[in-house]
Amino acid sequence: MHLRSLTMQALGPFAGKYTIDFEQLGASGLYLLEGPTGAGKSTIIDAIVFALYGKVASADSSDDRLRSGYADEDTETYVDLVFETGSGEYRVLRSPEWMRAKKRGSGTTKQQATVKLWRLAGPDGALGAGTADPAGGELISTRLDEAGAEIQRAIGLDRAQFVQTIVLPQGEFASFLRADPEHRRGLLQKVFGTAVYERVQDRLVAMRIEVQRAVAAARTDVGAAVAHFVGSAGITDEVPGPVGAAGPGELASAAELRALGEVASPDVLPAVRAHVDALAQAAADATRAEAAARDELTRARSVFDETRVLADAVARRAALRAEQDLLAERAPTHAADVERRDLARRASVVAPVLTAAGVADAAAGRARDRLARARSVVPADLARLDRAGLTAARDGFAAQVATLARVERLERDLPDRRRHLDADETTLVSAVAEQEALAVEAVSRPAARNELVSAITACQEVAADLPVRQQRAEAARTAGEAARTAETLAVTLAAAIAAAADRLALAQEAIAAEAYLRGRRLAGMAGELAAGLAPDAPCPVCGAREHPQVAALAADHATAEQVELAEGARTVAEAAFARASGIVTTLTERLSGQRELAGPKTLAEHDADAEQLGVLVAMAVTARSELDVLHAALADHDAATEEAAVRSRALDTAITTARVSVAALRSDLTSTEREIEMARDGRPTVAARVADLGAQVAACDALAAALEGAERAEQDLSTRSTELAAALAAQGFADGASARAALLPAADLTALEAAIAAQDAALARVSSGLAEPAIAALADDVVVDLEAARVAQAGAEAVAGAAAGAAVLAARSASSAAAAMDEVEAALALHEAARALAGPVTRMADLAAASGGDNAKRLTLATYVLVKRFEDVVAAANDRLLPMSDGRFELVRSDEREDVRSRRTGLSMKVIDHRMEAARDPRTLSGGETFYVSLCLALGMADVVTAEAGGIELGTLFVDEGFGSLDPETLEAVLVELGKLRAGGRVVGVVSHVEALKQSIAERIEVRRLADGSSTLTVRAG
The missing domain is CATH 3.40.50.300 (P-loop containing nucleotide triphosphate hydrolases)
Known part of the structure; x- marks a missing residue:
């Protein structure tokens, strides 16, 4: 890229x-x-x-x-x-x-x-x-x-790979070069993202722990299932088998079964099955014994049932005869209760009419009292009137109240209308004042607008010059930096020239010293050769064995070592002078370039220009920012001018309308006040007069209602008296007092009727019971022995119950043992499955964690992956390091620990120095050696990451x-x-x-x- x-x-x-x-x-x-x-x-x-x-x-x-x-x-x-x-x-x-x-x-x-x-x-x-x-x-x-x-x-490349390969952090790789393996591991994991292998390794260890826990849990489950079987089957250490089972020598004891269960031994299952078979046989024997006992119980129960029926009939006859005698003794009382009940029933028919007559009499008395009170609170002329006259007087008062209702509303609204008039008059005065102020303000607004327009024009002129000023300021800053750099370079160049002169003088001295020593050595070469002559030895010059005149060695003769040292000193001095001369040449070129950029002006002149241009740029920037403020102010001014004009026109209309409205309100208010004064008729307010008339209406209504109530009460009293006389005659009572005496409370009457009905029912029941065939057929001297039959049945029930309990216990024990055996079989199967599953998981986890015998190099999975990546990085680094170091240095990965604290092997590093043919610790490299070795490491890392991303x-x-x-x-x-x-x-x-x-x-x-x-x-x- x-x-x-x-x-x-x-x-x-x-x-x-x-x-x-x-x-x-x-x-x-x-x-x-x-x-x-x-x-x-x-x-x-x-x-x-x-x-x-x-x-x-x-x-x-x-x-x-x-x-x-x-x-x-x-x-x-x-x-x-x-x-x-x-x-x-x-x-x-x-x-x-x-x-x-x-x-x-x-x-x-x-x-x-x-x-x-x-x-x-x-x-x-x-x-x-x-x-x-x-x-x-x-x-x-x-x-x-x-x-x-x-x-x-x-x-x-993704972002992490791009940063690792495009931006090489050499300092980090120098640390990587010198680091111990643990720190080196951290960087390699970060670069290659091998943390996933650490997670895989940790997950395998966790899986190993899980399957081992599963095996241990399955083994525990087997032991628990065997222990449950021992308890379910009733097996003990003293008596291995249950009652009725085979002898102790043929079955395992509880201790033996538990011992086999704790180790999940397959031998435990046959022993368990032997116990289950013995318990099944005992259950079958108990079932047969239970059937024989139940047959005997059935025969005893039949005899007892026949004896009990006869005894019940004898006892019932005796009870009925005793009850018949008791009822005969109560016959006179029963007849009196019947007569008293009939009289109370006739009195209850008269009771409602008697009560209604009393209520009507009391109501007539209260009506007469209300009429007297109503007449006492009205004027005498109204008190003498009948119902028709009261109605006519009341209608007259009500008509006056209806006539005054409108005037009363006008009187209530009078304060609000006065306040409304005052508010309209105040608004009118304010509108007139505001209109006058707007007229004064309109005169001064054009001058203020002209000032804003002038300020905008001035700022636009200054702001328009901002790019030019910025360009000039940048040029001045660049020239000033060049002048400042030139001054620094001039001082540095002078020092470099002086240093070069010193190096030249030292070189010249070294050359002269070498020439002097070479001359002295050549001059004294004969003496040097003579010093090496021996008797009868040939001369290295002429070959003679006789040496009649041997040259003497001068005191200031120069040796070969001295000449060699002088030559070395001369070479060093010349190299130092060459480097100093190169520095002078480089500085001279840079100084020339900076002076060319700086121009003829001095540094002080450049600084002054930059400061002045900075002020001009700041002024232009300020002007540009002020333009928005001034434009906004002009827009606000124009908007306010238009708004004032609109407001002035609106005020003209509002003032005219308000003047008309105030005049109309004032006229209407004066007319209303005159009408209210006439309606008061000498009272303080119209409402007071309406209240007086309303009281008269209410008085008429009350007196008329009292008259009507008294008339209705007298009529109702006459009707109720007639009804009472007829009811007394119909039920055979002489007067109301005798009827009241015969009345009984409802609860007493109900109790009396219940007693009479109970007596009648008892008589019928006793007669019916004595007439039953089973009772009538009994002889008077019959004898029954119920206790002997009961004793025989109880004995048979005890025998049958014991046999049934034994059969239930035996069947339950056999069933529980069979179910517990199924649990033992299931637990053994799960234990075997857990062992089969745990085998490969444990082996794989041991291999990944380097804790098993299969991992010969003792390398964890994560370390193995890092070692392979590390070998690729070292190989890529050596491709550059060997030629860069002229074949001297080569990096190698080592399986040895760099120090005793290292927990893992495989990420150690050595530097092979081919000049000495020795392996060196990377920490012994010099600064320059460390730099280019670590640079090669970084480039090697970049090459590997790039290759992994697709070359x-x-x-x-x-x-x-x-x-x-x-x-x-x-x-x-x-x-x-x-x-x-x-x-x-x-x-x-x-x-x-x-x-x-x-x-x-x-x-x-x-x-x-x-x-x-x-x-x-x-x-x-x-």
């Missing part, structure tokens, strides 16, 4: 819109992403990952930080990315969820996340953000889930590393190795804030903070 271009707006610390052309930036294959810590370098990587996957790069970071806190509410946040894969060129435009200003009213509303994905026709197919569709491009999707799936299919080609790579801890020599070596990554067309972006990298990498993205806390970026390429 290759990145082509990135455009982002209102993202993170970047408030504005910025575009990065990766094709131009990565033309040389290597560029730098630099800036201060926290300025926003990682935001650029987050923007790329968000555009592709809808989430930021770090899984621990929140997507809420995507929306810039420095952007205006109306500025949209989006990322526009163009990238190319093997399946074509694509453009994705994505915006996160953010709170934007409402289009109507105040406040904010949620803007939902959106995405658009196009497949482009070619490199020219991508347009700027905000266009509907790219020219020549095909819109693939606008749905979040659908676009995400299409992008992942095109790239071939995806990664054309873009970001290397994120803390370069600040490297010395200059190591940094130079690292840059050489980074250059090797560009092979095959790969573009490498180095993410760092180290100043030294700026001198070595020309193409870069510079991220800088602004005064308000936001950030800006500049792309320097070509």
Whole structure:
């Protein structure tokens, strides 16, 4: 995958819109992403990952930080990315969820996340953000889930794999290189997602525990079933079998059965069956004994039943005769009760008429009293009137009340009508005053509007100049930074020149020292050779064995070791001078470039220009923000002017209407007051006069009602007296007193009638009973022996009951034992099934957990998977490490523990140093060695992850590393190795804030903070 271009707006610390052309930036294959810590370098990587996957790069970071806190509410946040894969060129435009200003009213509303994905026709197919569709491009999707799936299919990596392979966290892999196996395990699990194998391993262990528990539970169930059988069958240790079963030597005891059940032995089932067969035989014997006893009981019961019938008949005859004698003694009392009952029944017929006559007499007396009271409270002229006269007088009073009802309502409404008139008069005065105020205000409004229009024109002129002012301010800031950098570089260059001069002087001294020592050694070579001559030994120069004149060795003669040391010192001094000269050349070129950017002005002049232009930009920004306020004020002013005009016209109409209404109300109120005064007729109010007339009406009504009631009461009394006389004569009573004396209370009469009926029924029952054939046929001297028959039956019942109980117990014991035997059989079958199921599960769990004999290497499942992945990573890393280290270093995986604290094997690592042919601990590597070894590990990890994703080609790579801890020599070596990554067309972006990298990498993205806390970026390429 290759990145082509990135455009982002209102993202993170970047408030504005910025575009990065990766094709131009990565033309040389290597560029730098630099800036201060926290300025926003990682935001650029987050923007790329968000555009592709809808989430930021770090899984621990929140997507809420995507929306810039420095952007205006109306500025949209989006990322526009163009990238190319093997399946074509694509453009994705994505915006996160953010709170934007409402289009109507105040406040904010949620803007939902959106995405658009196009497949482009070619490199020219991508347009700027905000266009509907790219020219020549095909819109693939606008749905979040659908676009995400299409992008992942095109790239071939999910978000986690993309972050692991595109952004290489070298610091983490240096820690990985030096870490113990347990920490190394954590990173490998995170990268390859092998936690699923840990879960499989844990699940197998849990399954092993479950099946082992099932086997133990099944064994316990067998023991419980056998124990239940022992209790059900009544088996004991002293008497193994039940009563009536086979002898003790043929059946197992309770202890023997329980022992077999606790180990779930198959031998327990035959022993249980033997007990069941013995119990079944005992039950059959008890059943036969029970049948014989029941036959004997049936015969005894027949004899007893015949004797009991005869005894019952004799006893019943004696009871009936005794009751007959008692009834004869009560005959006189019974006759008196019958006579008294008949007299009470006739009196009860007269009782209602007698009561009604008494009620009518009392009512007539009360009516006469009411009439007397009614006449006493009315005027004498009304008291003398009959019912017709009272009705005529009452109608006259009521007619006057009806006539005054309307005037009474007018009198009640009079205060409200007066208040209404007062309110209308007050409203009229207020409307007139408001109309006069509006007329005064209308005169001054045109002048105020002209002032707003003038202010808007002035702000528009200043705001229109904002882009020019911003461009000039940015140019001034860039030139000022270049001037400031040039001053720093000048100081650094002077120091570098001085250092180069020192290195030159040291090199010249080393050259002179070497030349001097070489000359001295050549001059004294004869003495050096002579010093090595021995008697009779040939001369190495002439071959003679005689040495008459041996040259002497000078005191300042230089040895070969001294010359070699001088040569080495000269080589080191020359190399140091060469490096210092290179630094001077690089700094000179950079200083020239910065001075060209800075121009002829001094740093103070640039700062003054930037400050002045900043003020002008601020003025233009302020003017732009004030324009909205002024436009709103002008709109409010015009709206208020129109509203005042409408209000003035409405007031004209309202005032005219109100004046007419007030005059009409005042006239009507005066007429009503005169009518009310006439209707009062000397009383304080019309209501008082109506109340007096109403009292007269009520008095007439009361007196008429009293007259009518008295007449009805007298008529009712005469009727009731006639009815009473007729009723007394019909029932044979002389007067009302004799009828009242014969009356009985209802309860007493009911009791008397019940006693008479009981006597009559008893006489009939006794006579009927004595006439029954069985009683009449009995001889007077009959004798019955019931007790002897009862004793014989009781003996037979005892024998039969004992036999039945024995049979029931034997049958129940046999049935319970058979059911318990079924439980034992089922429990044994379940135990065998649990053992069969537990075997393979236990073996698999032991194999996965490395706790069984089948796992020869003692590797758990999760560790085995990680070891295989780790071997792939080491192999991929060695493909780069061997050539990168000139064949010196090679990584190998070891099964040995790196320290005694390691709990697992298989993830240890050694570094083979082929120069010494020795295995080294990774922690013994130097800083530079650790860097490129860990870099190879990271690239190897990226290759393995990529291969697992389908062999995806990664054309873009970001290397994120803390370069600040490297010395200059190591940094130079690292840059050489980074250059090797560009092979095959790969573009490498180095993410760092180290100043030294700026001198070595020309193409870069510079991220800088602004005064308000936001950030800006500049792309320097070509």
